[in-house]
Amino acid sequence: MAIKLPIYMDYHATTPVDPRVVEAMLPYFTEHFGNSASRNHPFGWEAEAAVDRARKQVADLIGANPKEIVFTSGATESDNLAVKGVAEMYREKGNHIITAVTEHKAVIDTCKRLEKEGYRVTYLPVQKDGLVSLDDLRNAITDKTILITIMTANNEIGVVQPIAEIGAIAKEKGILFHTDAVQAVGKIPFNVNDLKVDMASISAHKMYGPKGVGALYVRRRNPRVLLSPIIDGGGHERGMRSGTLNVPGIVGFGKAAELCGQEMAVEAERLKGLCERLNTKLHDGLDEIYINGSVAHRLPHNLNISFAYVEGESLLMGINDVAVSSGSACTSASLEPSYVLKALGAGDDLAHSSIRFGLGRWTTAEEIDYVANKLISVVTRLREMSPLYELAKEGVDLSTMQWEVH
Amino acid sequence: MAYSSKVIDHYEHPRNVGALPKEDPNVGTGLVGAPECGDVMKLQVKVNPQTGIIDDAKFKTFGCGSAIASSSLATEWLKGKTVDEALAIKNTDIVNELSLPPVKIHCSVLAEDAIKAAISDYKKKQGAKTATAQEHAQPSA
Secondary structure, rough: OOOOOOEEEEEEOOOOOOHHHHHHHHHHOOOOOOOOOOOHHHHHHHHHHHHHHHHHHHHHHOOOHHHHEEEEOOOOHHHHHHHHHHHOOOOOOEEEEEEEEEOHHHHHHHHHHHHHHOOEEEEEOOOOOOOOOOOHHHHOOOOOOOEOOOOOOOOOOOOEEHHHHHHHHHHHHHHHHEOOOOOOOOOOOOOOOOOOEEEEEEEEEHHOOOOOEEEEEOOOOOOOOOOOOOOOOOOOOOOOHOOOOOOHHHHHHHHHHOOOOOHHHHHHHHHHHHHHHHHHHHHHOOOOOOEEEOOOOOOEEEEEEEEOOOOOHHHHHHOOOOOOOEEOOHHOOOOOHHHHHHHOOHHHHHHHOOOEOOOOOOOHHHHHHHHHHHHHHHHHHHOOOHHHHHHHHOOOOOOHHHOOOO | OOOOOOHHHHHHOOOOOOOOOOOOOOOEEEEEEHHHHHHHEEEEEEEOOOOOOOEEEEEEEEOOHHHHHHHHHHHHHHHHOOHHHHHOOOOOHHHHHHHHOOHHHHHHHHHHHHHHHHHHHHHHHHHHHHHHHHHHHEEEE
């Protein structure tokens, strides 16, 4: 089978909308265009019924009650609502929040803003494998702690945190627990009751749904979580998120959730096999490549590898018909290499040499083979022109060398 | 980020990749940058002792496409130049030739530093050689 280029292998950034999802959405742009808040005519009723169906589809995927789903514009908004909403609502109770250094910017930057407003935030370090230590978490808890927010799966290295254990600690201490579950929901089993999660952020476009729609799961019983809204207005979504609902988007989100629920187990198994195939081929063809983050506690469709002595951007230039992303500074807007990889303590040079592969619903074995072969040849070529590779082969320990840092 | 066609050409067909013997008294080696910054350049020149002209230049670079292109271009320019002419190469010349965007100017600065480091290493070796020659000459004087 001929391979279609370019190859998309960046499913952590976003996913294509599944054609079955598009099909479900289409009538809600034209025929059933009503505002779900219009209570007195059939156009509104139709839209409301569609939203209710989608709410149940999303709730079913995570083992929640439909009433616990608050639709938002996406997971960044969900993270903001959870963290700021709890901070303001429970201010009387305390002012301390615990999170981790490898969280998504939507959580980190929200916490930084709260710090300016007088809250105290503990950013837990992670271990070499990218996981937070439960002892560190326990030690960080004070009588002023009102919220623990730790992501389920990391967007760069795909490591899956011990959410059930964190949930148990939070419950035992009577602290609310939020998790950014964007990369995990629809990909691996995620049940809010098994995991003892009080709030969870989800995004449609990471699970083959449309962009611009997400949800925050907000627990209603044991405990009943109360949130101060961050957007004021018509009191939609039980007052937690005002604004006319994005009905076609929500319908698509619901359909995407339903499909993930049906296909997740088989899909995860298939993608795990493809990731292993990629990893094996790369390890067979190249020396000194390192997987970033825990292998055991990891999303089935993620591989993040550092190719020692080769800089990430030059690597991406060599595989320009493959869409992946790099932890190198040069590829992103900032000049710093990935803060997630730095947090693993592997050294900045390995952060500069990393590539994130995100596999998904339409990734094929042929694509994996193409990408692996291409990478092997490009890495080999770039190492031949790498002074670091030359020094290492001469037996020089690069970490003890004196570099002129600019 | 879009690269200029010249950067892509140097990346895909780098000129003068390789190494010259470091111990050769006529070879100057410059190693600049740091792995944690994402850029390391090694640039070498081989000077003809009779003419003072750079006969050969080689590089190896760990860095982005613009860093590879900057050092590749530098080796191209160095060949056939005298040591003093080589020192006159400015990073802005590299920026203009490769149409580097502002975020990549540091790559050209590193290439200029690499040229200077290589030539200074060459001069140091030549100085040492002259000094040794003088030392050897003294007893018979």
